[in-house]
Amino acid sequence: MENTEETVLVRQERSVAVVTLNRPQVLNAMTKQMAMEYAHALREADADPQVRAIVVTGAGRGFCAGADLAILNQGPQAIRTFLPPAEDLPHLALRLRTPVIAAVNGPVAGIGFAYMLGSDVRFAARGVKMTTSFSRLGLVAEYGLSWLLPRLIGASRAMELLLSGRTLDAEEAERIGLVHRVVEPERLLAEAVDYAADLASGCSPHSLATIKAQVWADLERGHDEALAETLKLMDASFDGPDLAEALAARREKRPPVFAPLQ
Structure with a gap:
């Protein structure tokens, strides 16, 4: 069981909680521990009267490259054990009272794609690659994406991304409304925090x-x-x-x- 690393980091800046997925050595691939720590961090921030906006990002080069392949390679029973409780699934952020802004700093796939869409506003670094990936793994549209994605970008575009499992970049994602702003990588987190701080103060x-x-x-x-x-x-x-x-x-x-x- 993974319990030796702090998989989610939290700091506060200008009434903004910055929540960082912290497994950079594997592009922040998701484990059950990380999913539960992330959900806990969001709930803690949402309950804190000093926090008025939340920014979510990834450590290192990735945002979240999907479920950890070490778990997927163990077979169906291990995968079922991996799944976080229903109340900790990626849609949690949509149920919070506090706005959640994603600062998508690196590759996004699978459950990482769902976590990205579970935010209210999405900034992405220029050139970042993202994919639903499910159809290429013999899976279905997971974590409620068949409900959420059409509501964000329309049924036709959602269908195409889910069926193909193809990779798109941040610039295309902005054109189709999947992300709200494309930012130079070195400015991404600062601009997301500035946006969140404006919500927090104004x-x-x-x-x-x-x-x-x-x-x-x-x-x-x-x-x-x-x-x-x-x-x-x-x-x-x-x-x-x-x-x-x-x-x-x-x-x-x-x-x-x-x-x-x-």
């Missing part, structure tokens, strides 16, 4: 959490239901302290001071 934590919940819930609602819910949330926000604070800050030409989530 945006209401309550607004960020509510907007995340709205977007994902509304994907499953009809227009009328979504509009009715939005109107209720709008009405509540008019009486909330964050609007009053934002308006006061603008009048007084100072940064807003929003209360943390409870």
Whole structure:
């Protein structure tokens, strides 16, 4: 059992938790320990009132090159044992209240692709390669990607990437909406942290959490239901302290001071 290395590192910078996958010798290939440590780190950051945004990246040359081949080569029973608990799967980040920004610094494949898409915003280093890879391993669209990927880039593009398992680079990923910004490698983490820090300092934590919940819930609602819910949330926000604070800050030409989530 792998228990001698710290597979996930966490540091805090400007109200941003920077979470780093830390198995650089294997391009941060995923193990069950790493998956569970990563989920724990995200939950800890989400519960910390001092953290208002999260940046996820990889140590060394990779982001996450998929499941550790040493596990895959052991056969079906070992693979089943590898799977993290359902509550620790890659979609966890989408359920957090805190925005999660991926700084994709190197190769991404398989479960690493799912972890990348499990973030709310994705920055990628220029030239980074990524692939779903499942069809080339005799596998299926894993970790809910058959639900998530079409919602991010459309059914046709999602189908093509899942069927082919081909490799695309960061520039193509940006063109099709898979990543939001392509950055020179030496600037990637700094730009992702700057973006996250701007959310942390300038945006209401309550607004960020509510907007995340709205977007994902509304994907499953009809227009009328979504509009009715939005109107209720709008009405509540008019009486909330964050609007009053934002308006006061603008009048007084100072940064807003929003209360943390409870």
